[in-house]
Amino acid sequence: MLQNLQILTKKKLHGDKMNLTFNQLMILYCLHKLQGERTIYSIYHLIQGKKSSQTIQDAHLFHLTPFFQTDTNMSRLSLEKTVTILSKEQLIVEKTDLHYAVTSKGEQELSKMLAETPIPIHLNGWKYQRTAALFWERLSLAVQVISHLKKRESKYIPVQRKAEPLLWMRQFLKQNRLSRDALGLQLYQELVSLLESDSSIEPDYIVIRLSGYQSFGLTESQAAKHFRMDLSYYHYLFLSMLHYITGYIEKNPSQFPILHAFLDKQQKHNLTNSTEKTYALLKQGNSVTDIMTIRGLKKSTIEDHLVELALNIEEFSINPYVSIEKQELIKKAAKERQTKQLKQIRSLVSNADYFEIRLVLAKYGEEL
Template identity: 50%
Template structure:
């Protein structure tokens, strides 16, 4: 019995949620749905690496894979769409992850907003430099998005160095970035670059060329991009060109647009109830936004919404129950609302 890396990830997610969420919670996680439930589950079950790792996945694919797991004896059904891993499934997963652990730098939640655009800018920049130093300005761009092309045109117009020195600096920064960690394999990325008289490989072609299972290659590719973004943003002075390529470099608080608006109003001193009226939204929606803010902004103070005594009681109750379902926690802290429980878990859940 063999499993693709995507199947291993799904099994790992099933292990983490342990029958407390349906299989569709994993579907929303891998697809990158920015609902309040998916955002909270990502943090509550510590599944940050896999957020939006497979945006094209379908519900049917999830259902088919879960059906396969059940036939192979890796999972058992609790009821409806709730499953948990069997001992056989846990042993298989542990053995496979010993051989192919979750890549170290994979962090879909933190970097999903910038990963695709970073790749488009980087690969287009490399293509342009490669063709210009070989005096071939009439090439077909590897990416056709107007905003990416306009960005690169404006970026190049601001550079004071000629095309040769610019290309040399880019090569040096890439080399320095890759050599900063000998555990990564630059070929996973380099094999995809298009340049002068060279066409980069597609995702499937690259996986076949490197002898990697397709979904494992995809995860490895994302891991390398996330490694680059993390390394570059930590040392921007060492990688000035690459740092400029990262969209809004260093700003990786992935709030939804609606939550950002709520956050701005909260910062202006507007109370939650008034924000709901001004924005013509339900109070529960604003509560969802506040939970999302607490999940992503570690310096966000939740004391205006949950007093210190209640926070302490919720954390103590959360430590006593094995389940992460809110109703089980609330049974131990009856005076706390579901919003207060969610907010405390959002703020301190990772520390437990």
């Protein structure tokens, strides 16, 4: 099966040299989007996927949701080193403590490098990263296991060693009634159909990482060397592929019954577990005060949950928490000042508190 998949792939080598790594370019891009309104550590929290109300809101307000939780290996030290490099190259300049703006030189370099190594078009960490990470664990293990089952070979080292995917694989095989040959054929056909569904994707970025019977997938660094590209750029191209795949399967479940089984069915909304519980209580008609009592949480915590709901649930109304008149005043102030800083907006709408401003920005920030 794996050998047949590899016939599908297109071998495109990316040998163009970059002055900056893609990670450094990405940080420059984020700083450009932030416009000096947040510290450099907001980027660290974004890339790490910190589930705080501030980070989640910033991701949406500054249009940085594609990068959310896309590199959990990033350290604060590596971020600081990149900022130092960008500053020495005069691509950024410090406005106030840890707040940086991109210079005109930086904007030119950013535009030039994005033309050479564009941000992968299907990258969407906020929407798909959690689902995609779990999907990859299951897919890579399934391809390996089913390939060996077809050959009646039981002695091999699983590519995934964590308990969850191994337990899931046992349950999947137990519940699936297809023969091992029929299961292998259907999985192969679904993968072929999926990888051929869009001409903008490169199947080899995925296939080269898969292991099968007497065939070993490459590591991320080995794959980057194979394609002669910057490691961080390959990392994001790979994630972009996974995000596309999981999104496409979610939209076409009947077309991919085997692959759809690899997705996490428990996640209805991209909410934190605590916000899910608050949302359930709200739908039961409980007030904020009621929920504070029921859950034993502070008002500020419930307010954080409401902001998260406004960001993620399109039909969630903020009218019970902010009057329509005040919403319009806040939106007008944000447009006039061309800012997302709460303090500046409140200087124009003194009768609005910070929670109300956050809620309006969460609901309408992207269109503003």
